[in-house]
Amino acid sequence: MLEPWIFIALLLGVGMLLPGVAIAANWLLSPKKPNAIKQSTYECGIETVGETYVQLKGAYYIYALIFVVFDIEAVFLFPWAVAYDKLQLYMVLEAVLFIVILAAGLAYAWRKGVLEWV
């Protein structure tokens, strides 16, 4: 039952391990001559000003928000899609209603001008 998941865990582990080994080899082979200028923040030679965590614009939040909403929608629809063959017509139409309600949300965001990249 859990066997495929053991394989996935192992593969994810291998996926971390092999790059880790490669980077370790790089660390062993590479010269190590740190100095203050080399370690400093790289901004094409100009001294960095102010703190790193600059104020981001709020539009990023809106994209994340719409993504969350549609992600949940997809998660609700996946079991429905798996069961599709066994559904009656009205059950399919209910899911269509579900999609239409969410599309209305997207249309609202579009009308509000939220989707413009400013």
Added chain:
Amino acid sequence: MTILQIIFLLTAFLTLLAALRVVTSPSMVHAALWLILALAGVAVVFILLNATFLAVVQVAVYIDAIAIMIIIVVMLTRGAVRGQGHTVSKTWWAAALSALVMLTGLLVMLLQAPVRGALPPTLPLDQEAFLERLGQALVDVNQYILPFEVASVLLVAAMVGAIIVAWPLFVRRGEEER
């Protein structure tokens, strides 16, 4: 101790450690990163419970979506509590006390529960068929059609509400700065 038990204990330990870091870390970015680890631990626990669908949903919804949204908002409100002293309120001891009381109550209740030592029954049907039944139940009039449709209404309401709350102010603030 079977291998499953060892995996569970390790996961639980790591998850609780990460959860503790979430509620104690002074840096919000670090707290959010620890939150991701805790959520991944919960996904592993779901796999141990044979709820593989929910485990994948946990990763897809929590780690890929909600955690990223939280990190973005942390960056949007950066420096909010910076330079204002402590990250916990003055009454943190009361919070710790109530959490402890809660924990004691829960554990006492658990000790009296008749099902505490139950072992998992064998899964009666394969997971594929179960997922199909879940999908059917979600759109069946006699079962979960109402939560299913209400979920979509709730999501749209949350989306519209969040846009109304957050969006006009961006515009106004943008004009101020100009």
Added chain:
Amino acid sequence: MDSFWIDPFSFIGSQLAAWLTGLGLAENWVSLILQLVGALALGTAVLMLTFLLIWAERKIVARIQDRLGPNRVGPYGIFQTVADLLKLVTKELITPEGADLLPYNLAPLLAVMSVVGLWAVIPMAPTLLGADIHVGVLYIVSVGSIGTLGILLAGLSSNNKYALLGAFRTVALMISYAVPMALALLVPVLLAGSMSMQEIVLAQKGLPFLLLAPVAALIFFVSSIAEVGRAPFDLLEAESEIVAGFHIEYSGLKFGMFFVAEFLHAFTISALTAVLFMGGWRGPWAEQYTALGFLYFLVKTSLVYFVVIWIRGSFPRIRIDQMNALNWKLITPVALAGLVVTAVAEKVALELGAPRLLTHLAGNALLIFAAAAGLGAYARAARRRSELLAKASKAEAPAG
């Protein structure tokens, strides 16, 4: 007939199992060791493949641009990538001042891990499949997005403004394009009635989903190219124009790992397109001769990968506002409509007994027509707006 030639993968597996059991190991340990060997082999093979991919891409793009491409190291320059790797391995690993060490070092590993992890569920042959889980498609959605997390970690921990801004722009566009991708993935699940990748391949007997749902296939292909950040969607790390974006503070192989992850991800989405929409290992006699199935899979994947490179060689880079508008105003609504069309068409075909292929094609044609009409209306409105603006500025010019 030697069974090796019919099904080499099961043959090697059973030989290995027999050998391990012969050593006196318990059954649990044998299966664990087999899985470990399988995971190591798959991970290594996939990462080694990157050498070939980078070489092929450079060669093909060079031909498109009427150049020769790498041609010095080895025959046809095939060892060029190895030379590049050797160079990267001996570079100093510079850690910027004030970097957050744990996330900073974890980020490249996460980026590679998410791509390698995808290969666990891709069926490469009837018997060559890492893990046949019943939630394979959703697994792809969720694990594929962990790469986003790697990028976010890289940006947050580098202590560099450009890295931070680059990371957030990349993440914003990646999560935007994940929406139509998930919606397009629902279509093959719906048609096959299963989320298991192997079941989806089996369900494409005789009729690949590319024919049943061409719009969904196109949407999946385009949005996953955008998700990988390949040309023409590579504006976030356009190496010829702006500073490198989220991996600006990475050097040596730590940078190389992001590079590897990107190339491998491009190949992985080709494999996914081939599996989900083009029938994967399906082909004549594939079920009897497993090796043949593997060959079909490789041919189909390479074909799609060639198209990815072709697109990279031919299309100009698009602007960020265009990329954003393309997603939210065209691809996502069409993906939603496409899902509805497929759901209704399949039911109609089943209930009324209409021919399946024709119903789906008619639905998709309707969808394409509606999308084209919408695009036309949008373009006309945009042109009218720009003409009005031009007129207004012309009227203002003499006065001012």
Added chain:
Amino acid sequence: MIPLSWFLIFAALLFCVGLYGALARRNAIAILMAIELMLNAVNINLVAFWRYLGPEAVSGQAFALVVFAVAASEAAVGLALMISIYRRRHTVAVEEIDMMKW
């Protein structure tokens, strides 16, 4: 085989850690994160009871799915409020958000 009580104790611990965070943190976003932890603990309980007491019924998983949707909506609206408050008051510390106190 893992006994049911292990999962329940784990969920109780996670819930209490989340409770502590929700009550003690000053940053409202940290409070939201703690609430996510609590919701996760609830989900573990739901799934554990589904697995041990009624693996044939779909209700456990259906409930958990709804909890996911509610958690996402809650996080979305909560974070939008945080952004809005931060824009107006330049703080997300809960004891300073006292506009409705009197």
